[in-house]
Amino acid sequence: MSAMRTCHFDLHSHSTYSDGVMKPAQVIGRAAQRGVQALALTDHDELSGLAEARVAAEQAGIELIDGVEISVTWRGHTLHIVGLRVDPANEVLVSGLLANRAGRNERAERISTELARVGIPDALEGARAYVTNPALVSRTHFARYLVATGWARSTQAVFDKYLGAGKPGYVPHIWATLDQAVEWITAAGGIPVIAHPGRYKLSEAEREDLLSTFKALGGIAVEVVTGSHTPDQYGYWARRAIEYGLLASVGSDFHGLPDSYRDLGDLPPLPSGCKPVWQSF
Ligand code: AMP
Ligand code: MN
Ligand code: MN
Ligand code: MN
Numbered sequence: 460m461s462a463m464r465t466c467h468f469d470l471h472s473h474s475t476y477s478d479g480v481m482k483p484a485q486v487i488g489r490a491a492q493r494g495v496q497a498l499a500l501t502d503h504d505e506l507s508g509l510a511e512a513r514v515a516a517e518q519a520g521i522e523l524i525d526g527v528e529i530s531v532t533w534r535g536h537t538l539h540i541v542g543l544r545v546d547p548a549n550e551v552l553v554s555g556l557l558a559n560r561a562g563r564n565e566r567a568e569r570i571s572t573e574l575a576r577v578g579i580p581d582a583l584e585g586a587r588a589y590v591t592n593p594a595l596v597s598r599t600h601f602a603r604y605l606v607a608t609g610w611a612r613s614t615q616a617v618f619d620k621y622l623g624a625g626k627p628g629y630v631p632h633i634w635a636t637l638d639q640a641v642e643w644i645t646a647a648g649g650i651p652v653i654a655h656p657g658r659y660k661l662s663e664a665e666r667e668d669l670l671s672t673f674k675a676l677g678g679i680a681v682e683v684v685t686g687s688h689t690p691d692q693y694g695y696w697a698r699r700a701i702e703y704g705l706l707a708s709v710g711s712d713f714h715g716l717p718d719s720y721r722d723l724g725d726l727p728p729l730p731s732g733c734k735p736v737w738q739s740f
Pocket of ligand 4: 471
C-alpha cells in the first residue's frame with residue numbers, strides 16, 4: 460500500500476452547487492479525512508455552497524477558505540479566475556456572479572440543439588437529471604449524461620468529441636471580462652488567481668500578455684500545482700509566476716470521484732523558489 464500523499468492546502472474544489480458530485484459537507488468531510496488542513500471551495504460562478512461548507516468545516520476542524528471560480532472570456536479564450544478569501548456577502552461580487560450565471564440556461568438549450576443536429580436527441584432533458592443547482596447548468600452535466608448513455612466513454616472523451624471548442628456541440632459564450640473578474644474578487648477582499656493556466660490554448664505572446672495584464676489589474680497568484688497540469692507544467696508555471704512576481708497556488712480542482720483528475724489534497728509540493736499564495740493569508 461502506498462502512503463497517502465497530502466498537501467495541507469487544497470485551494471480549488473467543487474460541490475453540487477456547481478458541477479461537483481458531492482455536497483459541500485461531503486467535500487469537507489473527505490478533505491479532513493485525507494489530512495487537508497485548509498480547503499477552498501471554489502464553485503463555478505457561485506457562492507451558495509459556502510455556508511454549508513463552513514458549518515461542516517467547523518465540525519471537522521479544518522479551515523475553510525471562501526472561494527469562487529469565475530468564468531471569463533479573454534481574447535476569445537475561456538479562462539477561469541479563482542478568487543480566494545472572498546467575502547461571500549459582498550454585493551459587487553454577488554451581483555457580478557449573478558450576471559455571469561444568467562446566460563447558462565440559454566446556452567444549455569443551444570448546446571442541446573447543436574447535439575440534436577449530430578443525432579443526439581433530448582440532451583438537455585438528459586443533462587438536467589445530473590444538474591444539482593438549477594442556476595448552474597454546466598457542460599459537465601451534459602458530459603455525464605452522454606457518458607451514461609454511451610455516446611462517449613469518459614467525460615474527457617465527450618469534450619474531445621462534442622463539447623470542446625470547435626466540436627459539434629460547442630456553443631461559444633461570452634463570460635465576464637478579465638477586468639471584471641479581478642475587480643469583483645478584489646472588491647470582495649479576495650485574492651485573484653489564474654486557474655490551471657496550462658489548460659488554455661494560448662500562444663507564447665498571449666501567455667505573456669495574460670500574465671502582465673493580470674498583474675497590472677491587481678492579480679496576485681497563478682495555480683502552479685493543479686490536477687490539470689503535468690509535472691513539466693508545474694516547473695514552467697513556477698518559473699512564469701516567479702518572473703512576473705506572482706504568488707503560486709495549489710489546488711486539485713476536485714469534482715468528486717471518478718470525475719476528477721486528482722483527489723483532494725493529492726498534490727506534490729510547490730517547486731522551490733515559488734512563493735505560496737498562503738503567505739498572503
Ligand atoms: P462550463 O462552465 O459549463 O463551460 O463547463 C466547464 C467545465 O467542464 C469545467 O469546469 C470542467 O469541470 C469541465 N471540463 C472542461 N473541459 C474538460 C475536459 N477536457 N475534460 C473534462 N472536463 C472538462
Ligand atoms: Mn468544473
Ligand atoms: Mn476551471
Ligand atoms: Mn474548477
